[in-house]
Amino acid sequence: MTLTAWVNGRFLPLDEATVHIEDRGFQFADGVYEVIACFGGTFLDLDAHLNRLQRSSESINIQLPVSLTELKSLIEQTYRHNPFDDAMIYVQITRGAAPRSHLPGAELTPTMVITSRNLPMPSAQKISAGVAAITLEDMRWKRCDIKSIALLASVIGKQEAAYRGADETFWLDEDGNVLEGCATNCFAAIHGMLVTHPLDHQVLGGITRQMVLKVAKAQGISVEERPWKLTETGLTECMMSSTTNAVMPVCHINGEKVGTGIPGPMSMQLRRLMLDEFETLKVST
Numbered sequence: 001m002t003l004t005a006w007v008n009g010r011f012l013p014l015d016e017a018t019v020h021i022e023d024r025g026f027q028f029a030d031g032v033y034e035v036i037a038c039f040g041g042t043f044l045d046l047d048a049h050l051n052r053l054q055r056s057s058e059s060i061n062i063q064l065p066v067s068l069t070e071l072k073s074l075i076e077q078t079y080r081h082n083p084f085d086d087a088m089i090y091v092q093i094t095r096g097a098a099p100r101s102h103l104p105g106a107e108l109t110p111t112m113v114i115t116s117r118n119l120p121m122p123s124a125q126k127i128s129a130g131v132a133a134i135t136l137e138d139m140r141w142k143r144c145d146i147k148s149i150a151l152l153a154s155v156i157g158k159q160e161a162a163y164r165g166a167d168e169t170f171w172l173d174e175d176g177n178v179l180e181g182c183a184t185n186c187f188a189a190i191h192g193m194l195v196t197h198p199l200d201h202q203v204l205g206g207i208t209r210q211m212v213l214k215v216a217k218a219q220g221i222s223v224e225e226r227p228w229k230l231t232e233t234g235l236t237e238c239m240m241s242s243t244t245n246a247v248m249p250v251c252h253i254n255g256e257k258v259g260t261g262i263p264g265p266m267s268m269q270l271r272r273l274m275l276d277e278f279e280t281l282k283v284s285t
């Protein structure tokens, strides 16, 4: 299928969908983005993603170029041009094109690109064996709550993980607390409780993270949002969550087994509950 993208007011075949070389996204990574999953034509938590996009763009003083209602319609139209059974929709917004200067001019028209692509599902092997992660000291900026397109640290983290035969890098703060992954939020089962770093400027407020906490609480699993370390006594499992992964068990970190080295009961339970939750969302939309 030839992919079709929305670029600044029109739908174009991907090969012809271009932005200006003076776009501030290209020059300065001056922009924000969102990733939304769509299963069988139903968008998962679209409003939550759009609200986060609005928060991200407002926090760097970019006005969304269209209203949220118009954006919703454009996302739906983009999906209809590229109707994969399992799709991921990327919305990228930059401050716009202008002669290169760090200080942006006042009257820029934001650039907006929307794509819909196939969302690859984790293989059965990955689900049954769990994924592997490494840890690195966090080298990102201090506003990780903004979903910025400046992803260089995440690219380096992913490259280093791949080089070491792993799938993801968990960022650690200077005290060794696990913050989040390059493109995931991180959790641990500690003494039977689900633990994850609290929302602050060091982590992205993941939409999937929110869903995981909700389904966990509904099942009577105690949840603690607090800093945590991989070395804590009572830690038996690790997990990561994202729009593109739901919940995945993380069974090896830095080459060492987490717990027994196979997906543990809480990870598997949460993964199943999340997939059930996705089904419910599909039915209720």
Ligand code: PDD
Pocket: 035, 180, 181, 182, 183, 184, 185, 203, 204, 205, 206, 207, 208, 209, 241, 242, 243, 244
């Ligand atoms: N990444 N933390 C970071 C740094 C992320 O980039 C992401 C998502 C998450 C999980 O957020 P959510 O549950 O809302 O997807 C956490 C997306 C998938 C990406 O960049 O492709």
